[in-house]
Amino acid sequence: xxxxxxxxxxxxxxxxxxxxxxxxxxxxxxxxxxxxxxxxxxxxxxxxxxxxxxxxxxxxxxx
Amino acid sequence: xxxxxxxxxxxxxxxxxxxxxxxxxxxxxxxxxxxxxxxxxxxxxxxxxxxxxxxxxxxxxxxxxxxxxxxxxxxxxxxxxxxxxxxxxxxxxxxxxxxxxxxxxxxxxxxxxxxxxxxxxxxxxxxxxxxxxxxxxxxxxxxxxxxxxxxxxxxxxxxxxxxxxxxxxxxxxxxxxxxxxxxxxxxxxxxxxxxxxxxxxxxxxxxxxxxxxxxxxxxxxxxxxxxxxxxxxxxxxxxxxxxxxxxxxxxxxxxxxxxxxxxxxxxxxxxxxxxxxxxxxxxxxxxxxxxxxxxxxxxxxxxxxxxxxxxxxxxxxxxxxxxxxxxxxxxxxxxxxxxxxxxxxxxxxxxxxxxxxxxxxxxxxxxxxxxxxxxxxxxxxxxxxxxxxxxxxxxxxxxxxxxxxxxxxxxxxxxxxxxxxxxxxxxxxxxxxxxxxxxxxxxxxxxxxxxxxxxxxxxxxxxxxxxxxxxxxxxxxxxxxxxxxxxxxxxxxxxxxxxxxxxxxxxxxxxxxxxxxxxxxxxxxxxxxx
Numbered sequence: 001x002x003x004x005x006x007x008x009x010x011x012x013x014x015x016x017x018x019x020x021x022x023x024x025x026x027x028x029x030x031x032x033x034x035x036x037x038x039x040x041x042x043x044x045x046x047x048x049x050x051x052x053x054x055x056x057x058x059x060x061x062x063x
Numbered sequence: 064x065x066x067x068x069x070x071x072x073x074x075x076x077x078x079x080x081x082x083x084x085x086x087x088x089x090x091x092x093x094x095x096x097x098x099x100x101x102x103x104x105x106x107x108x109x110x111x112x113x114x115x116x117x118x119x120x121x122x123x124x125x126x127x128x129x130x131x132x133x134x135x136x137x138x139x140x141x142x143x144x145x146x147x148x149x150x151x152x153x154x155x156x157x158x159x160x161x162x163x164x165x166x167x168x169x170x171x172x173x174x175x176x177x178x179x180x181x182x183x184x185x186x187x188x189x190x191x192x193x194x195x196x197x198x199x200x201x202x203x204x205x206x207x208x209x210x211x212x213x214x215x216x217x218x219x220x221x222x223x224x225x226x227x228x229x230x231x232x233x234x235x236x237x238x239x240x241x242x243x244x245x246x247x248x249x250x251x252x253x254x255x256x257x258x259x260x261x262x263x264x265x266x267x268x269x270x271x272x273x274x275x276x277x278x279x280x281x282x283x284x285x286x287x288x289x290x291x292x293x294x295x296x297x298x299x300x301x302x303x304x305x306x307x308x309x310x311x312x313x314x315x316x317x318x319x320x321x322x323x324x325x326x327x328x329x330x331x332x333x334x335x336x337x338x339x340x341x342x343x344x345x346x347x348x349x350x351x352x353x354x355x356x357x358x359x360x361x362x363x364x365x366x367x368x369x370x371x372x373x374x375x376x377x378x379x380x381x382x383x384x385x386x387x388x389x390x391x392x393x394x395x396x397x398x399x400x401x402x403x404x405x406x407x408x409x410x411x412x413x414x415x416x417x418x419x420x421x422x423x424x425x426x427x428x429x430x431x432x433x434x435x436x437x438x439x440x441x442x443x444x445x446x447x448x449x450x451x452x453x454x455x456x457x458x459x460x461x462x463x464x465x466x467x468x469x470x471x472x473x474x475x476x477x478x479x480x481x482x483x484x485x486x487x488x489x490x491x492x493x494x495x496x497x498x499x500x501x502x503x504x505x506x507x508x509x510x511x512x513x514x515x516x517x518x519x520x521x522x523x524x525x526x527x528x529x530x531x532x533x534x535x536x537x538x539x540x541x542x543x544x545x546x547x548x549x550x551x552x553x554x555x556x557x558x559x560x561x562x563x564x565x566x567x568x569x570x571x572x573x574x575x576x577x578x579x580x581x582x583x584x585x586x587x588x589x590x591x592x593x
């Protein structure tokens with residue numbers, strides 16, 4: 001996990017073609033995923049990065 | 064020109080696009096943001112890039128291009144045809160892309176509040192790195208489609224526009240619109256984040272695309288009003304044709320030049336004026352091309368250069384004609400006294416033709432220019448475009464202080480006016496009519512000078528013959544009337560005498576009013592016969 005301040009290192013923002021702040025990029029494990037927006041809701045972040053399935057999806061096969 | 068001379072007004076930045084600076088009265092307001100709105104294919108991206116290219120080339124000012132729509136790679140390729148070597152400029156540290164185009168390979172999810180701080184930081188970084196003075200952003204609408212929260216995009220665009228001002232750059236922002244005459248831009252906010260607004264249009268006008276540029280507002284700065292036609296030329300980019308900006312600052316020279324035919328010079332009161340435009344109107348075969356040929360020959364005889372633009376006949380045909388009339392076009396070209404350019408009028412639009420003609424005149428520097436015929440060019444566009452073209456050519460010719468001779472073809476063989484004539488007769492200084500006259504089972508040719516601005520001229524209708532040496536003017540048509548209307552009526556000598564006699568009695572002095580008397584007599588004679 002690497003944290004970059006776009007104001008201090010704009011060239012890295014350029015390389016990764018960042019538009020929005022904050023942006024969270026998950027490179028590994030694939031697939032490459034980007035999440036933008038406030039990261040305080042852990043559940044939303046994990047869903048966005050596809051690191052966790054939603055409650056509904058988890059619930060579906062069971063029902 | 065860099066800054067405007069008025070201290071009160073907002074200073075202008077000369078864009079380096081000369082024709083644009085004319086309508087913008089010096090250039091774009093400096094350190095401000097200007098929106099260019101236009102439909103798809105109206106030339107926004109080209110103008111946005113040309114703004115940077117002209118800065119690099121003309122004033123050594125670096126530029127940053129922010130793209131929200133096409134990828135940097137695509138733009139690089141597309142701009143190659145204009146001769147803008149973005150790669151080289153990038154290596155020289157004169158140019159940089161900020162590629163903010165959507166990347167289809169990356170899936171992005173919005174999970175909460177965000178801003179476009181990343182983009183702003185990249186733009187600021189690029190501007191700082193190059194010491195850029197110009198920034199182009201293409202296009203605002205495309206950034207909206209990249210994010211679902213439109214209100215954030217609106218707020219952030221306003222913030223970026225504000226930040227651009229504090230960076231002391233002059234910026235062009237492009238935006239799409241759905242209709243040529245409707246809301247300024249698609250999202251309804253674009254015009255509010257910029258200080259100035261311009262519109263590019265691409266209207267279908269009688270099956271021909273007509274491009275125009277209009278400056279809607281320059282906050283605190285002056286500009287030309289209304290739509291100006293422009294063309295997008297390969298190797299150059301956008302070129303505005305500032306028609307109404309052309310000032311009537313003609314010197315109205317009193318210097319006379321020869322038409323190439325001594326008789327015709329006599330009819331015109333001593334030749335054509337140096338900076339005038341003459342229209343020759345006549346049916347096919349009446350001698351228009353011959354008049355043009357003599358005009359060129361007359362110039363060459365004085366050691367002057369002549370430019371002949373042929374739109375009806377091929378080069379070979381024109382040269383063959385000339386030889387038939389005793390003019391050696393080949394020799395004249397060899398001596399550098401003549402340049403003949405022949406092409407189909409349809410190969411490009413009238414705006415492009417105007418630019419081409421101006422370029423050729425600037426390069427070859429002729430003293431005489433002939434267009435044979437204007438009627439052929441009329442087919443290419445609408446009446447409005449054609450009129451603008453003629454205004455453009457005539458004012459350009461006068462500005463160069465050279466002489467222009469245009470031909471117009473009448474549709475009917477006998478008499479009548481050409482369509483060309485009715486549209487442009489007020490724009491030319493002189494009009495010469497060539498007409499067929501049917502007399503006793505024979506076709507004769509007649510010539511008359513209808514109008515000669517600023518000079519006396521022969522008001523008679525003279526017969527003329529064409530032989531191996533060219534045109535030879537004969538006597539007046541004295542016993543015939545209605546030549547110009549195409550329905551000549553013969554007047555018997557007895558009637559003519561009586562008419563003249565009556566006229567003389569009224570006037571009491573026959574000799575001083577002879578030319579008018581003749582005309583008057585003819586008119587009366589026709590009344591009797593009709």
